[in-house]
Amino acid sequence: MKLRTAMTFVLALGISGVAYAADPIIIKYSHVVADTTPKGQAALKFKEIAEKLLPGKVEVQVFPNSQLFGDGKEMEALLLGDVQILAPSLSKFSKYTKKLQVFDLPFLFDDINAVGRFQNSAKGRELFTSMEDKGIVGFGFIHNGMKQFSANVPLYTPADAKGLKFRIQASDVLEAQFKAVGANPQKIAFAEVYQALQSGVVDGAENPWANIYTKKFHEVQKFITESNHGVLDYMVIANAKWWNGLPADVKKGLSQAMEESIAFGNHVALTEDDDFRAKVIADKKAAVVQLSAAQKQQWRTAMKPVWAQFEGEIGKDLIDAALQANEKAAPAKKEEEAKSKHHSKK
Numbered sequence: 001m002k003l004r005t006a007m008t009f010v011l012a013l014g015i016s017g018v019a020y021a022a023d024p025i026i027i028k029y030s031h032v033v034a035d036t037t038p039k040g041q042a043a044l045k046f047k048e049i050a051e052k053l054l055p056g057k058v059e060v061q062v063f064p065n066s067q068l069f070g071d072g073k074e075m076e077a078l079l080l081g082d083v084q085i086l087a088p089s090l091s092k093f094s095k096y097t098k099k100l101q102v103f104d105l106p107f108l109f110d111d112i113n114a115v116g117r118f119q120n121s122a123k124g125r126e127l128f129t130s131m132e133d134k135g136i137v138g139f140g141f142i143h144n145g146m147k148q149f150s151a152n153v154p155l156y157t158p159a160d161a162k163g164l165k166f167r168i169q170a171s172d173v174l175e176a177q178f179k180a181v182g183a184n185p186q187k188i189a190f191a192e193v194y195q196a197l198q199s200g201v202v203d204g205a206e207n208p209w210a211n212i213y214t215k216k217f218h219e220v221q222k223f224i225t226e227s228n229h230g231v232l233d234y235m236v237i238a239n240a241k242w243w244n245g246l247p248a249d250v251k252k253g254l255s256q257a258m259e260e261s262i263a264f265g266n267h268v269a270l271t272e273d274d275d276f277r278a279k280v281i282a283d284k285k286a287a288v289v290q291l292s293a294a295q296k297q298q299w300r301t302a303m304k305p306v307w308a309q310f311e312g313e314i315g316k317d318l319i320d321a322a323l324q325a326n327e328k329a330a331p332a333k334k335e336e337e338a339k340s341k342h343h344s345k346k
């Protein structure tokens with residue numbers, strides 16, 4: 001009798017073991033921005049698609065606004081397995097690879113389309129494996145947008161920034177960028193930026209429109225200079241060991257969810273950047289400063305020495321490939337010009 005009880009217990013354990021293994025795989029996707037930003041929307045789209053493709057097999061938990069981990073802690077958490085997916089700003093990877101610093105070089109890209117062309121090039125895609133030796137796998141880039149300077153004084157020329165304190169992300173390139181114009185950069189986590197601007201710990205910052213609007217930075221800055229001087233984009237990453245250990249069917253479904261959600265995030269970024277800009281302007285809290293071509297050239301000239309400073313760490317090949325992405329528009333432009341000449345002759 002006793003033996004039968006023991007056997008029943010063992011069987012029950014076995015059965016419950018099977019039931020336990022069938023529990024959904026919990027996937028935590030953590031980020032530091034609002035749900036309505038391109039990255040925020042991409043993360044929610046990933047959840048929607050992944051759970052639809054793998055019903056009962058995965059549960060995706062999205063944590064926006066630094067709720068689970070903020071800057072500084074999130075990468076460590078990924079490597080410890082406390083979170084499975086992140087999409088940090090490309091400025092926050094220098095501990096793991098110096099190559100991504102290419103995205104921080106000021107005035108390297110003409111616009112967000114050039115950034116996209118570089119990201120989709122062979123050189124750009126190679127960057128997904130640039131942190132393999134650190135146990136990190138990259139899946140794709142998500143745009144946020146081009147960055148704008150902000151401060152409590154209007155910034156027309158580099159001389160206007162001299163002596164001001166600017167909040168920057170944890171990037172040595174961005175530090176050099178502000179030092180190049182005689183300003184004082186300070187590395188501060190994203191979750192603390194509003195407070196730092198409001199309390200005067202720093203005088204200014206640099207952000208794309210989506211972050212300015214969703215975090216209300218324009219309410220604590222008197223001026224925003226439409227400088228488009230650099231880019232703030234993301235790489236979606238996972239812990240390579242976790243990813244490689246997933247069952248094949250789960251990996252397949254998640255790969256599809258990853259691809260589609262990244263495309264969705266990029267679509268949001270490209271189509272909503274103007275809306276975020278318009279909302280900031282409509283709020284009338286900060287005045288938007290426009291630069292003349294000559295003023296923009298002054299900023300470019302002052303900041304460009306940063307390229308040479310970091311060329312050794314980044315690699316000339318990557319910088320050249322990024323510059324080529326600016327030029328790729330030229331043939332299309334030339335074609336258009338030729339067409340319009342042809343039409344005007346008719």
Ligand code: SIN
Pocket residue numbers: 032033088089144169189190207211232
């Ligand atoms: C983010 O967009 O993820 C934050 C960027 C920042 O720290 O400025």
